[in-house]
Amino acid sequence: MPLLHRIARKDHAAIAFILDGSACEGRAGDTLLTAILSQADAVRQTEFSGQPRAGFCQMGACQDCWVTLADGERLRACTTPLAAGMSIVTRARLAA
Numbered sequence: 202m203p204l205l206h207r208i209a210r211k212d213h214a215a216i217a218f219i220l221d222g223s224a225c226e227g228r229a230g231d232t233l234l235t236a237i238l239s240q241a242d243a244v245r246q247t248e249f250s251g252q253p254r255a256g257f258c259q260m261g262a263c264q265d266c267w268v269t270l271a272d273g274e275r276l277r278a279c280t281t282p283l284a285a286g287m288s289i290v291t292r293a294r295l296a297a
C-alpha cells in the first residue's frame with residue numbers, strides 16, 4: 202500500500218520506471234522519494250534492524266533515503282529527480 206497519495210501534479214507527464222522489478226509510473230517533477238512512496242510504503246529497510254524507512258528530512262541531510270539502482274549506483278531518493286527508465290531496487294540489502 203502506498204504511503205503517499207498524489208493530490209497534485211496528476212496531469213504532469215508520466216515517467217515510466219521500474220521498482221523492485223515491477224513497472225511503475227511517476228510524474229514529471231517527482232523525486233525518487235515521491236515516486237517510490239506513491240507506489241510503496243517504504244524506500245528501503247534499515248541495515249541494522251530491517252525495519253522499513255521512508256526518509257526523514259526530505260532535504261538531503263539525514264541519509265535515511267538511500268536507494269540503489271539495478272546497476273549498483275546508490276542515490277539519495279529525496280534529492281534525485283525521477284528519470285524515465287530508472288530501475289530502482291529497495292530490497293537488495295535484505296535479500297543479501
Ligand code: FES
Pocket residue numbers: 255256257258259260261262263264265266267277278279280
Ligand atoms: S530524507 Fe533525509 S536525506 Fe533524504
